[in-house]
Amino acid sequence: MSLPILSILIFLPLVGVVLIMMLDRENQWVIKGTAMAFALVEFLVSLPLWFGFDSTTAAMQFVERYEWLPQYGISYLIGLDGISLLLVMLTTFITPICVLACWEDVRDKVKEFMICLLFLEVGMIGVFVSLDLFLFYIFWEVMLIPMYLLIGVWGNPARRIYAAVKFFIFTMFGSLLMLVAILVLYFYNHQVTGTYTFDLLKLYSVKVPFNMQIWMFAAFALAFAIKVPMFPVHTWLPDAHTEAPTVGSVILAAVLLKMGTYGFLRFNMPLFPEAAWFFVPLFCILAIIGIIYGALVSLVQVDLKRLVAFSSVSHLGFVMLGLFTFTFAGVQGGIIQMINHGLSTGALFLIVGMIYERRHTRMIAEFGGLSKVMPVFAVFFMIVTLSSIGLPSLNGFVGEFLILLGTFQVNKVYAAFAASGVIFAAAYMLWMFQRVMFGVVTNEKNQKLKDLSTREIVVLVPVVLFIIWIGVYPSTFLDKTKASTENFVSLMQKAKATQTALVDVKGDQR
Amino acid sequence: MSINIPSVTLSNIGPLITLSVIGLVLLLVDAFSGKAGRKSAFAQITLVGLIIAAAQTLAIWSRTGQDFSGMIYLDSFAFFFYMVFIVATALCVLLSKSYLEEYGKNTGEYYALMVFATVGMMIMAAGSNLVMLFLGLEVLSIPIYILAGLFREDIKSNEAALKYLLLGAFSSAFLLFGMAMLYGGTGTLALDGLAKALAGDGKNALTYLGMGLLVVGFGFKVSSVPFHMWTPDVYEGAPTSITAFMSVGVKAAAFAAFVRVFFHVFPTIKMEWTMLIWVLAVATMTVGNVVALAQTNIKRMLAYSSIAHAGYIMVGLVAANKLAGVGIMYYLLSYTLMNIGAFAVIILVSRKKDAYLSIYDYSGLGFQYPGLAAAMSVFLFGLVGMPPTAGFIGKFYIFSSAVEAGYIWLVIIGVMNSLISVYYYLRVTVLMYMRPSEADLGPVKVSPAMATAIVITAAGVLYLGIFPGGIYNLAMNSMKIFASL
Numbered sequence: 001m002s003l004p005i006l007s008i009l010i011f012l013p014l015v016g017v018v019l020i021m022m023l024d025r026e027n028q029w030v031i032k033g034t035a036m037a038f039a040l041v042e043f044l045v046s047l048p049l050w051f052g053f054d055s056t057t058a059a060m061q062f063v064e065r066y067e068w069l070p071q072y073g074i075s076y077l078i079g080l081d082g083i084s085l086l087l088v089m090l091t092t093f094i095t096p097i098c099v100l101a102c103w104e105d106v107r108d109k110v111k112e113f114m115i116c117l118l119f120l121e122v123g124m125i126g127v128f129v130s131l132d133l134f135l136f137y138i139f140w141e142v143m144l145i146p147m148y149l150l151i152g153v154w155g156n157p158a159r160r161i162y163a164a165v166k167f168f169i170f171t172m173f174g175s176l177l178m179l180v181a182i183l184v185l186y187f188y189n190h191q192v193t194g195t196y197t198f199d200l201l202k203l204y205s206v207k208v209p210f211n212m213q214i215w216m217f218a219a220f221a222l223a224f225a226i227k228v229p230m231f232p233v234h235t236w237l238p239d240a241h242t243e244a245p246t247v248g249s250v251i252l253a254a255v256l257l258k259m260g261t262y263g264f265l266r267f268n269m270p271l272f273p274e275a276a277w278f279f280v281p282l283f284c285i286l287a288i289i290g291i292i293y294g295a296l297v298s299l300v301q302v303d304l305k306r307l308v309a310f311s312s313v314s315h316l317g318f319v320m321l322g323l324f325t326f327t328f329a330g331v332q333g334g335i336i337q338m339i340n341h342g343l344s345t346g347a348l349f350l351i352v353g354m355i356y357e358r359r360h361t362r363m364i365a366e367f368g369g370l371s372k373v374m375p376v377f378a379v380f381f382m383i384v385t386l387s388s389i390g391l392p393s394l395n396g397f398v399g400e401f402l403i404l405l406g407t408f409q410v411n412k413v414y415a416a417f418a419a420s421g422v423i424f425a426a427a428y429m430l431w432m433f434q435r436v437m438f439g440v441v442t443n444e445k446n447q448k449l450k451d452l453s454t455r456e457i458v459v460l461v462p463v464v465l466f467i468i469w470i471g472v473y474p475s476t477f478l479d480k481t482k483a484s485t486e487n488f489v490s491l492m493q494k495a496k497a498t499q500t501a502l503v504d505v506k507g508d509q510r
Numbered sequence: 511m512s513i514n515i516p517s518v519t520l521s522n523i524g525p526l527i528t529l530s531v532i533g534l535v536l537l538l539v540d541a542f543s544g545k546a547g548r549k550s551a552f553a554q555i556t557l558v559g560l561i562i563a564a565a566q567t568l569a570i571w572s573r574t575g576q577d578f579s580g581m582i583y584l585d586s587f588a589f590f591f592y593m594v595f596i597v598a599t600a601l602c603v604l605l606s607k608s609y610l611e612e613y614g615k616n617t618g619e620y621y622a623l624m625v626f627a628t629v630g631m632m633i634m635a636a637g638s639n640l641v642m643l644f645l646g647l648e649v650l651s652i653p654i655y656i657l658a659g660l661f662r663e664d665i666k667s668n669e670a671a672l673k674y675l676l677l678g679a680f681s682s683a684f685l686l687f688g689m690a691m692l693y694g695g696t697g698t699l700a701l702d703g704l705a706k707a708l709a710g711d712g713k714n715a716l717t718y719l720g721m722g723l724l725v726v727g728f729g730f731k732v733s734s735v736p737f738h739m740w741t742p743d744v745y746e747g748a749p750t751s752i753t754a755f756m757s758v759g760v761k762a763a764a765f766a767a768f769v770r771v772f773f774h775v776f777p778t779i780k781m782e783w784t785m786l787i788w789v790l791a792v793a794t795m796t797v798g799n800v801v802a803l804a805q806t807n808i809k810r811m812l813a814y815s816s817i818a819h820a821g822y823i824m825v826g827l828v829a830a831n832k833l834a835g836v837g838i839m840y841y842l843l844s845y846t847l848m849n850i851g852a853f854a855v856i857i858l859v860s861r862k863k864d865a866y867l868s869i870y871d872y873s874g875l876g877f878q879y880p881g882l883a884a885a886m887s888v889f890l891f892g893l894v895g896m897p898p899t900a901g902f903i904g905k906f907y908i909f910s911s912a913v914e915a916g917y918i919w920l921v922i923i924g925v926m927n928s929l930i931s932v933y934y935y936l937r938v939t940v941l942m943y944m945r946p947s948e949a950d951l952g953p954v955k956v957s958p959a960m961a962t963a964i965v966i967t968a969a970g971v972l973y974l975g976i977f978p979g980g981i982y983n984l985a986m987n988s989m990k991i992f993a994s995l
Binding site for chain 1: 880897932936943944983
């Protein structure tokens with residue numbers, strides 16, 4: 001390996017942060033331009049990852065390792081497999097879109113806004129490429145601060161502080177318990193192997209006793225489930241999403257929530273596979289409750305943004321269900337659905353933001369008949385809505401289909417309940433779309449709304465392009481993750497055998 | 511009659527001698543200078559003295575053993591703390607000058623007393639005999655009693671001084687009584703001798719009682735619950751620069767002695783005291799954090815937070831292994847930087863004569879004074895224990911030592927306490943960044959000394975958070991002295 005691409009990806013936005021700090025705050029154009037330039041260069045730098053990635057192997061690629069605190073077994077160890085590749089690409093793809101999307105929306109404290117945005121990117125990339133638990137934890141926590149500021153400073157004046165603090169404390173609650181579990185794992189590994197290490201790949205091979213696994217799985221799972229967010233711990237999400245500025249919601253939906261599902265896939269399940277099998281019924285049921293509950297609550301929302309927020313709970317329920325099937329189709333579907341949700345929900349938040357910019361309200365009742373006033377807007381909105389519902393030939397279908405396929409293989413009842421979520425999704429999305437876009441223009445204020453500007457079209461086109469691409473030819477993306485998924489599934493199936501054996505032994509003893 | 515003069519090497523206590531001499535010089539300069547004149551040079555003289563002391567400490571770093579007839583330890587554990595005290599004092603000197611000038615109190619005795627207190631701290635960290643520890647404690651405490659009451663026109667400052675004096679005297683008595691018990695139980699006051707006695711047949715009711723009383727005595731000084739009652743009032747009433755000094759220096763010194771005595775003398779009766787300190791640690795963390803939630807005066811809030819931090823450090827005492835020792839040392843160093851930094855910002859924001867000490871006075875600071883607010887955020891996130899700050903690494907070391915020792919529930923209680931603390935530290939950042947300022951409080955005047963202090967502490971907090979290896983090695987090396995852990 002020649003260039004340390006991943007390190008460049010992590011630290012390039014940091015250079016941008018420092019540079020922007022030195023710029024004059026009055027010079028908003030220069031600040032925005034610099035942020036845009038860094039976000040774009042970051043995306044370009046990430047392209048070699050995509051093309052240089054060897055999709056035939058599940059091994060980590062682009063690995064870099066530097067000793068950081070060798071006495072403690074802490075190293076700066078980063079690398080990439082198919083799963084993280086997609087998420088890193090998603091992150092670098094969404095960030096320039098976000099910078100462009102907030103070009104005119106953010107008028108206040110632009111400098112600090114851009115600093116937060118780029119700083120957030122550091123944390124997000126870091127989380128997806130860390131292969132050292134300590135390093136991972138640092139990025140995981142660091143990323144909280146800019147997001148907290150984004151919600152709290154630029155959010156909706158009425159309840160932004162409540163939402164920001166709630167977001168921070170919820171996430172912190174989970175991650176602190178995860179830290180304890182990380183430490184327990186670390187010392188257990190030392191007990192067994194005699195070496196101190198936070199190296200994830202080495203920790204994978206430690207066989208933790210089942211009764212310890214349960215607790216550690218629970219601690220990790222809590223941290224990730226809060227982030228996902230899964231059903232009973234999802235309550236921070238609607239608040240954070242609704243109060244955050246448009247771009248904050250987009251990043252939150254597109255990338256931050258994926259950290260939870262990614263965490264399950266990368267850390268929780270492979271580290272504690274037997275416990276993962278033990279928890280399958282619980283998590284599948286919670287995921288299904290999430291799917292249906294999220295959909296039903298979306299149905300009754302009067303606020304567009306809150307509707308999209310609750311639909312996230314539903315979509316992420318699908319992802320979790322897919323992952324917990326431990327079948328090839330289910331996991332592949334879960335991974336592609338993470339990307340889909342990032343694109344579709346991200347785009348929905350962008351669209352809601354665009355209406356909000358024009359009308360300064362997000363109440364569904366305020367709108368109606370917009371398709372006549374804003375035809376271009378209507379096209380984009382329609383595509384994104386259909387993709388979110390899961391219409392065949394758009395991306396949502398691929399993910400949900402694979403997930404349901406996987407679920408059907410393991411449990412038909414789960415699959416039946418989950419499938420009902422697709423119907424509900426069609427109901428709440430289409431009903432919303434109908435109330436906002438169709439009919440006659442009832443509200444005077446909507447008569448003279450401007451259609452999308454060129455900038456706004458430029459923001460949406462790339463997202464829609466990928467929505468269609470994944471829908472029509474998902475293999476481009478599924479191939480990248482194939483090897484990693486196969487590896488993961490075979491690991492989990494092996495663990496199932498040992499877990500069954502374990503339970504049998506217990507049974508015999510009785 | 512012949513008098514045996516034991517051979518001593520004066521350079522072994524070089525830093526202490528230098529600082530004592532500097533203290534006297536300060537008093538003389540004060541006495542022989544006119545009304546204004548050289549008075550502005552006190553801070554500079556003190557800093558020069560501290561730099562010399564630091565150089566001397568580095569020069570004797572590799573020495574080991576004891577000196578002065580077994581009264582002083584020479585080891586890197588003590589020297590590490592010398593450096594912590596020197597850094598703490600130097601930073602507090604930087605904070606003091608402009609603050610004191612507002613009150614017309616930029617006097618020689620202030621700096622002299624501070625320097626004498628530093629000498630006391632050093633004696634506590636290095637003392638190898640219970641008598642020395644007591645001596646150090648008194649040399650440390652008496653100047654602080656005076657300094658707490660420095661603003662004698664201010665009724666709160668008076669209250670602080672009196673309260674600290676009365677309760678301090680009380681705690682000294684406990685400590686002394688404990689030492690007497692230990693002497694009664696074992697027949698020696700030397701720490702090495704005590705350790706030997708306790709490893710052998712010295713375990714009796716008197717030693718247990720003595721050990722318990724030591725916990726009480728040290729508990730007062732580190733402001734552990736239930737001996738914390740003085741802390742909020744004293745921290746609130748004392749001059750802010752002295753509050754900063756107390757919260758880091760006195761605490762570090764008391765913990766240095768606490769660790770030395772308990773890790774060196776009492777490891778053979780670990781079972782007995784770890785349970786006791788387990789309870790104290792939980793109570794200290796929880797009370798400190800929960801009560802801090804309700805504070806609106808920022809000095810009072812940090813007083814309760816300082817109680818909570820004592821609780822986290824006591825988690826390390828419970829763990830009682832080498833990693834715990836490292837964690838405590840690391841924590842005290844990083845706490846020194848974070849807390850002094852925070853108090854520096856408090857002095858600046860309070861503007862003239864402590865006019866603005868409510869947390870609501872921080873509203874809107876984030877965009878009026880971005881640099882100042884950013885620094886304050888670094889300190890606050892450090893106190894929370896967020897990466898990449900020194901506060902995180904300190905907590906990480908301490909909690910991992912407790913996990914290693916098997917105290918998982920204690921760690922869970924500890925991290926949940928960190929979660930509680932998030933709320934009140936975060937509230938200040940909420941006010942700074944997310945609320946508009948309520949009224950025009952006038953400009954913040956940043957003197958060069960203040961700016962230096964804030965830059966050094968903020969950079970230090972980040973540096974120690976990102977490159978924790980160097981200090982870890984130093985601290986781990988100094989753990990050699992606790993062979994039985």
